[in-house]
Amino acid sequence: MSGIGVEAWLNLEGTPFAVLPRFVTSLAIGLLLGVERERKQRPLAGIRTFPLAAMLGTMLTMLGQMTATPVLIAVGLAGVIALGFLPEGHQEAEVQEPRTTTLVSLMLAYGLGALVWYNQSELAIATAILATALLYLKPELTGIARKLERRDLLSLLQFATLTFIILPILPNRAMGPYLALNPHKIWLMVVLIVGVSLTGYLAVRLLGERASGPWLGLLGGMVSSTATSLVYAREARSNPGSLSFATSVILLANIVLFLRLIVLAAILVPAALGAMAMVMLPALGLGLITALLRFRHDQSQAGHPELTLSNPTELKLALGFALMFAVVVLCSAWLHDLYGSRGIYAVALISGVNDVDPITLTVLNLFGEHRLDIRQVIISVVLAVFANNLFKFGLIASLGGRTLAWRCLPTFILSGAGMLGGLLLLGTGVA
Incomplete structure (x- = not known):
């Protein structure tokens, strides 16, 4: 400098x-x-x-x-x-x-x-x-420190160990069948799961349910809507008092996904921003409407059970998700090897199950290199989002139970319908 x-x-x-x-x-x-x-x-x-x-x-x-x-x-x-x-130099009683x-x-x-x-x-x-x-900010920091218990500090130390000691020493290279397994990226998912869970726990402890719910949904959507859905679906099953809270976090996280895709297009390939917004904005709008209706319904009901989130010191869930992540990556590589020649759409469906961002970045880069047209780009992203949403809804239903699944279903359906409507409008405009 x-x-x-x-x-x-x-x-x-x-x-x-x-x-x-x-x-x-x-x-x-x-x-x-x-x-x-x-x-x-x-x-x-x-x-x-x-x-x-x-x-x-x-x-x-x-x-x-x-x-x-x-x-x-x-x-x-x-x-x-x-x-x-x-x-x-003075003898004041209070210093x-x-x-x-x-x-x-x-x-x-x-x-x-x-x-x-x-x-x-x-x-x-x-x-x-x-x-x-x-x-x-000494008074605020002192208040935060006094609210944290010994097990909270142990969780922070555990998360620091996972992130700053174990993660850096793992090899960051492809290995295994089809060179599909990357230990660094797999452990990064463990860090992500634990981080999302720990953030939610501390936010509720320090801010309360109403103040922390929207922020956790926004943060979870920007980081990983899949990880957020998994963590809070499990919480809703283990603690019925967190059902409304978990619903709000999951819905907001999945709605923010559409905004994140628009931002990615704006940053990477501004020429694709108009088409991406045309498809994602209807999904964002309909998702917000259904989520707001759900929030109003929950607030109108009296007598909610007390919300008590468990401390995220156990790593079994995170390690299980990391194993599942590795299996999905391996299966994706295998299916891509078999069907990759049939087109980008098959790849989008396969990779979208795991994460929407990789295929989105790939097709946007191909569009910037004039190797794909805008309709192919948008269809690929839509297929990836549908595959990802189906996978996430399966997580919500299996881990969170039938009640949580029914509460989340309208938002998933109407946001998907918004994407299809936007896709139809885009097809009319392109034609």
């Missing part, structure tokens, strides 16, 4: 003040942190000390570079740390803010000042903003 370019804008090159903008940047960073600290009762450092510490970091880094004495940076940091050992927090913030300001000298102003400013937000 080359810095924010203030020196060139002010035309200070060649003058004694060429580096002054860097000190001004450090001053601003220190003021940002210092203003937040000044709000506390009798802080160790405040609106004056923080800017001075940041500019000290910039100055000592400059001197260390000019004199080839980088130890000056460490000396300055030691001086800042020494401030924490000074006596408080609410721990000195350690202010001391670490002061050390950070000093370090960010040093970072500014190395032409990393953007990074230093962004870090200062994040640090100020962390300091300012």
Whole structure:
């Protein structure tokens, strides 16, 4: 990075003040942190000390570079740390803010000042903003921490182990029959399933059922409507009190799928956006109407059982889904080897059972290369969505039970009818 370019804008090159903008940047960073600290009762450092510490970091880094004495940076940091050992200088009965927090913030300001000298102003400013937000939001963060139990923290540690320790060491290459199995991608599905389940559990614990349901549906639809349907279908079966909540999350996740396809077309091949929107918008609209009717019906009913989601510490469901994912991928590769020559539509049906995104990306790229026309692209995507919806509805019925399946069926049927109607309109327009 080359810095924010203030020196060139002010035309200070060649003058004694060429580096002054860097000190001004450090001053601003220190003021940002210092203003937040000044709000506390009798802080160790405040609106004056923080800017001075940041500019000290910039100055000592400059001197260390000019004199080839980088130890000056460490000396300055030691001086800042020494401030924490000074006596408080007052005997107030209540000093609410721990000195350690202010001391670490002061050390950070000093370090960010040093970072500014190395032409990393953007990074230093962004870090200062994040640090100020962390300091300012102490009451909210403390409230969240107090709501979490020991098993919640164990679930977070478990998820971190799955994501940041196991996933990176798995080979990310194709292997096995038809080179269809990729251990990294299969384990990524485990991470996805556990992540969706853990997000839902924590959202309900922290936000409540009504506040977290719509957000979980939107998030699940953007990440994986299949994984979301699986997780909350299982929850509805194991806890009848979560039936309404699970229905809302599943329906919203599956409705957002149509919006996601429109966004993919807009980003990858804007020329296909009009046709994709013509087919997906009717499905999106009809799905929203049926979902809203379901939500209103649920809210009008009194006496819902209490919602208590189970903590997602068990990995049996995730591992089972990963195994199923591997089997579907393997069968897809086998069927593609047998019937792939019969056209892109067979491939769309086969691959759509597992995930809509791969075939969508493939046909959009082929359209961009002028190897498919727009009608072939849209038909392929529609076939993939139908196959995927059929698979998801099977998951909902088998894992969630008959009641959940009947609650979700109208949205699946009418959104599918919307796609077919849009396809017919597209065929008329193309013809």
